[in-house]
Each structure stands twice: as C-alpha cells, then as structure tokens.
Amino acid sequence: MKIHFKTFGCKVNQCETAQMQSKVLGIGCNLSNPENADIIVINSCTVTANADRKTKQYLRRCLRLNPNAKIYLTGCYVDRAGDEFKKDFSKSQTEQVFAPNRCSDIKFFKNSEKENILTVLGLLPSTVYRLPSTVFSNRTRAFVKIQDGCDGKCSYCVVPKVRPKLRSKKIDDVIKDVKNYVSAGHKEIVLCGIRLGKYKWRVASSEWRVVD
Known part of the structure; x- marks a missing residue:
C-alpha cells in the first residue's frame, strides 16, 4: 500500500507525522507522491488564517490529482473546526467541483488519535516495529x-x-x-x-x- 503524508505547521506536527510514517513503514507500506498514493494523510495547522487556507488548497489539489485516493485529514485544524471543514468539503460539493461519482473518501481524525494511526487507517498488524523515521x-x-x-x-x-x-x-x-x-x-x-x-x-x- 502506498501512502502520502503532507505536513503543515510547527515542528511538533513534523514529529507527529514522522511517527505516523514510521508506523506505516514498519508494517510494509511505502511512501508515495500524492498522484500515486492509495491513502493521503494531511496533517493540518490552524495557528493563522493562512495556515487554514494552505490546508484547504492542498486538499483541493489532492482531490484533483488523485480522486480515487482515500484522504485522511488530521491536525489542529480538525480539532478547531472539523465540522466547518466537513461542511466545506462535503461529498456532494466535492463531486460537483472535482470528480463526479469518483470523489475521494475524506475522513477526519484528531491530534489525540495520531498515536493510533494504524487503527485509523484500518491497518492492524500483529507486530509493529519502531523505526527511525525517514522523514x-x-x-x-x-x-x-x-x-x-x-x-x-x-x-x-x-x-x-x-x-x-x-x-x-x-x-x-x-x-x-x-x-x-x-x-x-x-x-x-x-x-x-x-x-x-x-x-x-x-x-x-x-x-x-x-x-x-
């Protein structure tokens, strides 16, 4: 399985993305660009309005580049305004704008769930290896x-x-x-x-x- 990670924001977000990457690499997944990924994970920031805007722009880009990928959005934007984001990117709206009948399955998970990334993504291995992150x-x-x-x-x-x-x-x-x-x-x-x-x-x- 090919997974793409995109990080916005502070060094803490970068560390958390590194941990998520380590876990998926440890069970045999591969990192990928957004065009070829089966799953796209966007780790968002919300400390400024510009950070919010960049997250939305990148999500729209991923929807255009790879409408068949499953997209998971996490990070501080989700914790602050997850309901707002879901409304802005509801399935019906994205189908009209980007890819009718081929819209990505956009899912949301909070900062507190990042440690359980394998469960969130539906990957449940019997053994998880702790690896130095390649990020x-x-x-x-x-x-x-x-x-x-x-x-x-x-x-x-x-x-x-x-x-x-x-x-x-x-x-x-x-x-x-x-x-x-x-x-x-x-x-x-x-x-x-x-x-x-x-x-x-x-x-x-x-x-x-x-x-x-």
Whole structure:
C-alpha cells in the first residue's frame, strides 16, 4: 500500500507525522507522491488564517490529482473546526467541483488519535516495529517531540483550545529516541513541544525538566 503524508505547521506536527510514517513503514507500506498514493494523510495547522487556507488548497489539489485516493485529514485544524471543514468539503460539493461519482473518501481524525494511526487507517498488524523515521533521513537535524499541550490563557492564541492537555514523554523514551536518531547518523537533535517549559517527568524522587 502506498501512502502520502503532507505536513503543515510547527515542528511538533513534523514529529507527529514522522511517527505516523514510521508506523506505516514498519508494517510494509511505502511512501508515495500524492498522484500515486492509495491513502493521503494531511496533517493540518490552524495557528493563522493562512495556515487554514494552505490546508484547504492542498486538499483541493489532492482531490484533483488523485480522486480515487482515500484522504485522511488530521491536525489542529480538525480539532478547531472539523465540522466547518466537513461542511466545506462535503461529498456532494466535492463531486460537483472535482470528480463526479469518483470523489475521494475524506475522513477526519484528531491530534489525540495520531498515536493510533494504524487503527485509523484500518491497518492492524500483529507486530509493529519502531523505526527511525525517514522523514529526517536527508537532514543533519532530527526532531524529538517530548511535550504536548498548553494551558495558557492568551487571548490571541488558539493553541490551548486545540491542544489543551499537558503531556510529557517518559524520560527513558526520550533518551531512546535520541539514541535511535544518533545511530541513524543525525548530528543534531532538536527537542520539540507545544510549551517546552511545561515538560515534567518524575522518576522516584527526581523530577526532570527541559533545563536538565
């Protein structure tokens, strides 16, 4: 099966796409361009109106290029305005504009469901391999997501509305990911999070924060 991933937005989104790619590669799927893909996964951003516009433009492009592909839309735009998006791209509307009787099956899933990408896509292997992601294979830097969520109350920012739950990655898993990327040849590791200052992980009597 051939799958195409497209990412908009921040380094956290890039990390989450990398994890999704690793999981589908681990069960024997191949990455592809949008024209030849069986499945297209678009990881959206909604931090600005321009980000919303780019996501919609890319979805329209995919519908034109490959009307038979199954398209899955995820990311912060879905969390913020999934119902609005479904209305804008309802099956009847897209059939009229793009490909009568051949419209792609557009499905939506939230940020919180990205970890279960294999289930979302209907791929249920007996064994899942954890692989270094190929998304960073041609780069010196690799990105490791260690934190998610923001509980800030900034009136100008939509992020706390779409990623409100504070979560920190286990320190052992952070170290494991870093070692995997170093083994893959990366010279620089960038720790990513929605609000890195909120990273916290307690082991016995010790508490780990980003500064440690």
